[in-house]
Amino acid sequence: MKNTELNSYLYETIAAGFTQQILSAVLITGDKLPSVREICRQYKVSMSTALQAYYLLESKSLIRSVPKSGYYVSYTPQTNALPNQSNPSLYIGNENTSDIVSKVYDGISSDHIMLSLGVPAAALLPLPKLNKALTHALHTLNENGSGYEHVLGNPKLRRQIARLSSSWGGKLTENDIITTAGCTGAMLQAIIALTKTGDTIAVESPVYFGILQLALSLGLKVLELPTHPETGIEIEALKTALRKNKISLCLLISNFSNPMGGTMPAEHKKEVVRLIEHYHIPLLENDMYGDLYFGHDRPVNCKTFDESGLVILCSSVSKTLAPGYRVGWLTPGKFSAQIRQVKFAAAISSTTLTQEAVADFLERGRYESHLKKLRTTLNHNCLNYMEAISKYFPGETKVSRPQGGFMLWVELDAKVNTARLYDQTIKRNISFAPGRMFTLQNQYNNCLRLSYGLPWTDQINHAIKTIGSLIR
Amino acid sequence: MKNTELNSYLYETIAAGFTQQILSAVLITGDKLPSVREICRQYKVSMSTALQAYYLLESKSLIRSVPKSGYYVSYTPQTNALPNQSNPSLYIGNENTSDIVSKVYDGISSDHIMLSLGVPAAALLPLPKLNKALTHALHTLNENGSGYEHVLGNPKLRRQIARLSSSWGGKLTENDIITTAGCTGAMLQAIIALTKTGDTIAVESPVYFGILQLALSLGLKVLELPTHPETGIEIEALKTALRKNKISLCLLISNFSNPMGGTMPAEHKKEVVRLIEHYHIPLLENDMYGDLYFGHDRPVNCKTFDESGLVILCSSVSKTLAPGYRVGWLTPGKFSAQIRQVKFAAAISSTTLTQEAVADFLERGRYESHLKKLRTTLNHNCLNYMEAISKYFPGETKVSRPQGGFMLWVELDAKVNTARLYDQTIKRNISFAPGRMFTLQNQYNNCLRLSYGLPWTDQINHAIKTIGSLIR
Numbered sequence: 001m002k003n004t005e006l007n008s009y010l011y012e013t014i015a016a017g018f019t020q021q022i023l024s025a026v027l028i029t030g031d032k033l034p035s036v037r038e039i040c041r042q043y044k045v046s047m048s049t050a051l052q053a054y055y056l057l058e059s060k061s062l063i064r065s066v067p068k069s070g071y072y073v074s075y076t077p078q079t080n081a082l083p084n085q086s087n088p089s090l091y092i093g094n095e096n097t098s099d100i101v102s103k104v105y106d107g108i109s110s111d112h113i114m115l116s117l118g119v120p121a122a123a124l125l126p127l128p129k130l131n132k133a134l135t136h137a138l139h140t141l142n143e144n145g146s147g148y149e150h151v152l153g154n155p156k157l158r159r160q161i162a163r164l165s166s167s168w169g170g171k172l173t174e175n176d177i178i179t180t181a182g183c184t185g186a187m188l189q190a191i192i193a194l195t196k197t198g199d200t201i202a203v204e205s206p207v208y209f210g211i212l213q214l215a216l217s218l219g220l221k222v223l224e225l226p227t228h229p230e231t232g233i234e235i236e237a238l239k240t241a242l243r244k245n246k247i248s249l250c251l252l253i254s255n256f257s258n259p260m261g262g263t264m265p266a267e268h269k270k271e272v273v274r275l276i277e278h279y280h281i282p283l284l285e286n287d288m289y290g291d292l293y294f295g296h297d298r299p300v301n302c303k304t305f306d307e308s309g310l311v312i313l314c315s316s317v318s319k320t321l322a323p324g325y326r327v328g329w330l331t332p333g334k335f336s337a338q339i340r341q342v343k344f345a346a347a348i349s350s351t352t353l354t355q356e357a358v359a360d361f362l363e364r365g366r367y368e369s370h371l372k373k374l375r376t377t378l379n380h381n382c383l384n385y386m387e388a389i390s391k392y393f394p395g396e397t398k399v400s401r402p403q404g405g406f407m408l409w410v411e412l413d414a415k416v417n418t419a420r421l422y423d424q425t426i427k428r429n430i431s432f433a434p435g436r437m438f439t440l441q442n443q444y445n446n447c448l449r450l451s452y453g454l455p456w457t458d459q460i461n462h463a464i465k466t467i468g469s470l471i472r
Numbered sequence: 473m474k475n476t477e478l479n480s481y482l483y484e485t486i487a488a489g490f491t492q493q494i495l496s497a498v499l500i501t502g503d504k505l506p507s508v509r510e511i512c513r514q515y516k517v518s519m520s521t522a523l524q525a526y527y528l529l530e531s532k533s534l535i536r537s538v539p540k541s542g543y544y545v546s547y548t549p550q551t552n553a554l555p556n557q558s559n560p561s562l563y564i565g566n567e568n569t570s571d572i573v574s575k576v577y578d579g580i581s582s583d584h585i586m587l588s589l590g591v592p593a594a595a596l597l598p599l600p601k602l603n604k605a606l607t608h609a610l611h612t613l614n615e616n617g618s619g620y621e622h623v624l625g626n627p628k629l630r631r632q633i634a635r636l637s638s639s640w641g642g643k644l645t646e647n648d649i650i651t652t653a654g655c656t657g658a659m660l661q662a663i664i665a666l667t668k669t670g671d672t673i674a675v676e677s678p679v680y681f682g683i684l685q686l687a688l689s690l691g692l693k694v695l696e697l698p699t700h701p702e703t704g705i706e707i708e709a710l711k712t713a714l715r716k717n718k719i720s721l722c723l724l725i726s727n728f729s730n731p732m733g734g735t736m737p738a739e740h741k742k743e744v745v746r747l748i749e750h751y752h753i754p755l756l757e758n759d760m761y762g763d764l765y766f767g768h769d770r771p772v773n774c775k776t777f778d779e780s781g782l783v784i785l786c787s788s789v790s791k792t793l794a795p796g797y798r799v800g801w802l803t804p805g806k807f808s809a810q811i812r813q814v815k816f817a818a819a820i821s822s823t824t825l826t827q828e829a830v831a832d833f834l835e836r837g838r839y840e841s842h843l844k845k846l847r848t849t850l851n852h853n854c855l856n857y858m859e860a861i862s863k864y865f866p867g868e869t870k871v872s873r874p875q876g877g878f879m880l881w882v883e884l885d886a887k888v889n890t891a892r893l894y895d896q897t898i899k900r901n902i903s904f905a906p907g908r909m910f911t912l913q914n915q916y917n918n919c920l921r922l923s924y925g926l927p928w929t930d931q932i933n934h935a936i937k938t939i940g941s942l943i944r
Contacts, residue, residue: 098813105623105816110614122615131616134825135607142582143594144603146794151577181653181798181819188818196691197669213817219668322618324824326653341570344577345685346660347653351823352796353606 010045011052016296018053022062023077033063033071060380075383080390080399083260083411083447085234088205088224090241093440096216100419100437101209113454113463116431118208118258119323120406120453124377126370130322130361137356145356148349151340153179153329157359161329164362168290169304170313172331178343179329179350183288184210186314186330189346190284191249193338194312195220199248202241204233206409206438206447208258211251222440223247229400229409232262235271242279249282255299256289256405259438259449263403266300273305282335283311288319289405291371294379299404309334317358319406320371325354378406381452388461389450392468406453411435411446416471418448424470430463482517483524488768490525494534495549505535505543532852547855552862552871555732555883555919557706560677560696562713565912568688572891572909573681585926585935588903590680590730591795592878592925596849598842602794602833609828617828620821623812625651625801629831633801636834640762641776642785644803650815651801651822655760656682658786658802661818662756663721665810666784667692671720674713676705678881678910678919680730683723694912695719701872701881704734707743714751721754727771728761728877731910731921735875738772745777754807755783760791761877763843766851771876781806789830791878792843797826850878853924860933861922864940878925883907883918888943890920896942902935 021027034042039050054071057063064074104116138144152158158174165172180186195201197219203211205224215222223241226234233252241247252272255263264272276283287301303313312335316328327350332339361367385408389399398411412418418434425432435447454460493499506514511522526543529535536546576588610616624630630646637644652658659682667673669691675683677696687694697713698706705724713719724744727735736744748755759773775785784807788800799822804811833839857880861871870883884890890906897904907919926932 098809098816101816119620122618125615125618127616127618130618131610134610138603138606143597143796144599145796146594146597146599146602147796148591149796181823184818184820192689210817210820213813217664217814217817324615324617324619324621324821326819326821326823337570340574341685342689344570344573345682345689346656347798348656348682349654349796349798351653351798351826354823354825 010043011049011056012296014039014043014045014050014053015056018057019060019062022073022075025077027073028076029073031073033073035070059376061383075387077386080386080397083229083398083400083409085228086205086226086260088226088439088441088443090223091441092200092221092223094221095440095442097209097437097440098213098216100434101213104422104431104433104437111429112426113430113459115450115454115463116433117451117453118407119319120374120378121455123455124374124453125321126366129366130357133360134353134357136360137353141352141356145353147352149352149355151344151349153177153350154352154355154359156363157327157355158329160359160362164367167298168287168300176331177329178332178339179327179355180314180343181326181347181350182318182323182328183286183314183316184328185326185347186316186328187211187251187284187286188214189339189342190312190314190330190332190335191218191220192346193335193342194282194284195248200245201249201251202238202247203251204253204257204260206259206435206444208253209437212438212440224439224441227260228262229260230262231268232257232264235268238272239275242275242281247279247281249284250276251284251286252302253286253289254301255287256292256402256407258289258405259407259433260409261400261402261405261407263299269300269302270305273302273311276310277308281310285311285313286315287313288315290315291320292375292378292406293404294375294382295403303331306333312339320374321358321361321367322354325358326351327355327358375404377455378452381406381454381456382408384456385450385452385460385464388464389468392465394468394472406451408450408452410448410450412448412471414446416446418446421448421467421470425467428466430466432467482515483521483528484768486511486515486517486522486525487528490529491532491534494545494547497549499545501545501548503545505545507542528848531848533855549858552858552869555701555870555872555881557700558677558698558732560698560911560913560915562695563913564672564693564695566693567912567914569681569909569912570685570688572906573685576894576903576905576909584898584901584903585931586903587922587926587935588905589923589925590879591791592846592850593927595927596846596925597793598838601838602829605832606825606829608832609825613824613828617825619824621824621827623816623821625649625822626824626827626831628835629799629827630801632831632834636839639770640759640772648803649801650804650811651799651827652786652815653798653819653822654790654795654800655758655786655788656800657798657819658788658800659683659723659756659758660686661811661814662784662786662802662804662807663690663692664818665807665814666754666756667720672717673721673723674710674717674719675723676725676729676732678731678907678916680725681909684910684912696911696913699732700734701732702734703740704729704736707740710744711747714747714753719751719753721756722748723756723758724774725758725761726773727759728764728874728879730761730877731879731905732881733872733874733877733879735771741772741774742777745774745783748782749780753782757783757785758787759785760787762787763792764847764850764878765876766847766854767875775803778805784811792846793830793833793839794826797830798823799827799830847876849927850924853878853926853928854880856928857922857924857932857936860936861940864937866940866944878923880922880924882920882922884920884943886918888918890918893920893939893942897939900938902938904939
């Protein structure tokens with residue numbers, strides 16, 4: 001039975017209601033849930049729909065069934081406080097952190113438990129189907145995919161990306177899209193097209209370290225703005241920054257941001273679009289995590305409200321399908337001519353084979369069902385990782401509460417230095433991302449980012465326990 | 473029988489001697505060659521070696537056998553004069569040519585005879601073996617190649633590239649190499665690392681239009697220097713430019729340059745290295761065509777003479793194996809830290825699967841034998857294309873005489889405008905690259921670049937005839 005209004009099934013609606021009650025601690029561990037029969041009566045649904053709702057909650061480890069007794073809540077949200085809203089200085093920092101970035105990412109070894117990695121584990125990816133798509137591409141593409149693509153990118157892929165845009169209220173066509181080598185390639189090309197050496201860009205703080213490295217490489221100044229762990233960049237701070245500074249570009253990860261996990265409320269997104277229109281400044285919006293929502297609906301993005309073409313949306317399949325395929329895209333909006341020239345000059349062509357493989361995977365409708373599974377797993381991981389942190393880390397530890405994506409931002413006692421902590425954990429083959437990587441200022445030294453892209457296992461539990469004991 | 477001194481076979485040495493006599497018109501069409509028996513006596517070789525030498529010359533269409541009579545020269549070099557040494561103005565041009573670049577490259581259609589394409593036809597590529605290598609990569613790579621590579625690139629690929637460096641006298645190790653998305657990705661990353669908006673780079677003129685588009689995208693000024701169709705950039709002009717201007721980077725295609733086809737003599741290369749050391753300016757050397765030599769030996773490059781680490785060599789397999797695989801590399805030299813940071817920020821990882829496929833292909837020793845065949849075919853194409861131009865284009869037409877690569881630079885009467893000529897030829901489904909694309913100044917309007925990467929056929933002959941008649 002399909003509730004077409006909400007584009008989801010009734011059992012999901014029922015499960016979502018209980019999820020919210022559990023996550024807000026209205027229902028806590030040990031509470032008994034209504035019987036399946038009561039659910040049928042209350043929601044006017046069939047027995048199988050009621051059971052499906054409970055199975056879904058079980059799969060997320062929120063409830064458990066006790067034979068011959070019924071269903072009980074098995075999860076109570078961690079009691080860690082939220083990290084503080086960040087408060088970066090408004091001076092332009094320029095303390096390069098590439099040393100620490102190298103330290104964390106160069107020594108990658110298969111022995112390590114990589115809680116530092118910003119990609120989902122291969123176990124969560126649909127590899128057999130992707131391999132099939134790649135083999136299909138190899139055999140069906142003209143010249144076996146050895147040649148260049150059109151400069152704008154694979155037309156089938158662009159059509160599929162356009163189709164998927166309806167999930168956030170977009171009405172893109174294939175002509176609104178240029179493909180790129182991952183979201184990194186998209187950000188690179190847009191930034192090259194829209195800035196020059198010495199320009200200032202405004203970003204969240206903490207901000208994904210790749211953005212900082214990119215800005216430094218291109219000789220840009222980075223204005224880091226106060227950011228809230230739940231609602232993202234502070235609108236008032238952005239407003240002041242735009243009024244007082246000459247900003248060439250705003251760059252935001254609007255949903256389930258990396259690293260802090262916040263999602264800008266729709267009204268904030270609308271307001272940001274209004275602001276950049278007022279100041280006539282392009283917004284580069286990275287919505288790479290938007291499809292990985294735990295809630296009922298996919299959040300919108302700023303592009304949803306864009307009528308001027310000033311919002312350049314970029315995304316990829318690097319967080320959902322295959323990082324190593326290097327498949328990403330952007331919507332150049334009103335900067336179409338400039339960005340197209342940069343794509344040609346900076347890349348000529350994307351990798352023909354992997355673009356076609358992803359296009360094929362999407363065209364067969366495999367993406368949606370994969371995402372559904374991936375979201376459930378990540379949500380489950382998130383809850384388990386948070387519970388372990390609450391159990392093993394000191395009581396004053398603050399932890400973000402992301403509603404999607406796969407990053408936790410952890411704020412420790414001010415005395416803890418996570419760069420030094422890293423030197424300890426890596427000796428035990430455990431890697432995480434020290435907070436200092438996510439800023440060009442001297443801050444977040446007591447913070448760290450943990451990715452929950454690795455499936456929840458005893459080994460992970462033990463790794464978090466180890467980090468916790470090293471902190472103490 | 474192997475002549476190890478020269479690292480080639482005796483039959484090749486014998487054939488090379490005749491090739492030189494034919495190309496310099498010492499022997500002309502109809503001249504009878506020594507009998508196979510005489511060759512055996514003269515060179516003290518076996519009958520089969522003598523025959524192999526003649527077979528090689530036949531395969532290049534330089535000689536033909538007349539049954540029961542012997543071997544005869546079947547080729548006399550074209551009589552077209554060489555194009556003039558270029559004489560660009562020393563003012564910094566900034567007339568963007570992206571309109572004309574778009575015109576030529578956007579409307580690519582499989583119906584067109586693409587004499588404009590700077591890549592070899594798929595028919596010249598070892599596709600079945602590449603497909604095998606790709607399938608092998610898919611099945612042997614960790615996580616089916618869905619994950620990121622190490623930031624420096626696939627170690628096996630870097631080892632193979634290091635191994636091949638001995639062909640130009642290099643002694644690279646895998647640690648001297650960073651892989652990139654094609655040579656374009658290599659140039660992009662090096663230029664980002666070593667320049668900032670407003671800086672000036674010195675290049676040949678005419679210069680590959682992708683370099684101009686890249687420079688414009690990054691806000692760089694381009695100093696175009698006089699260039700000779702046989703010996704490349706004029707050393708005296710470069711010397712003066714370095715003395716009089718603040719140059720941040722020199723960028724040269726030192727062997728079989730695109731588009732003019734010149735190869736800098738070894739002593740010029742040595743002198744360029746001395747000059748950049750004197751002024752302490754990095755040289756970005758693109759040697760993408762160096763393996764496609766028609767002569768006896770691979771030419772050296774500037775990197776061969778580099779002791780300071782100021783020469784950043786870049787190359788790719790886009791002109792020899794598979795453009796769409798996006799496999800290239802560079803040697804960062806003394807700029808290792810900067811370029812590595814840019815690679816991380818601008819790409820994170822190359823496409824994992826295609827890098828491994830190329831590594832596998834090289835490791836199996838398939839590259840050398842493929843290159844040998846490819847060189848013979850391109851040499852054969854080159855001679856046929858030149859002959860057709862000499863036959864069908866007006867007598868005053870000047871044509872370059874490349875000793876490798878696959879580009880011909882054609883200079884027509886000053887009154888001919890090749891951008892307008894293009895509008896005519898494209899109506900007949902024939903595409904070439906108008907000369908105006910290769911400069912930011914108002915010059916080369918009467919020039920064009922023809923690629924001979926397409927196998928020689930009646931259709932190509934007819935296409936060149938059509939261009940010729942449209943010129944007249």
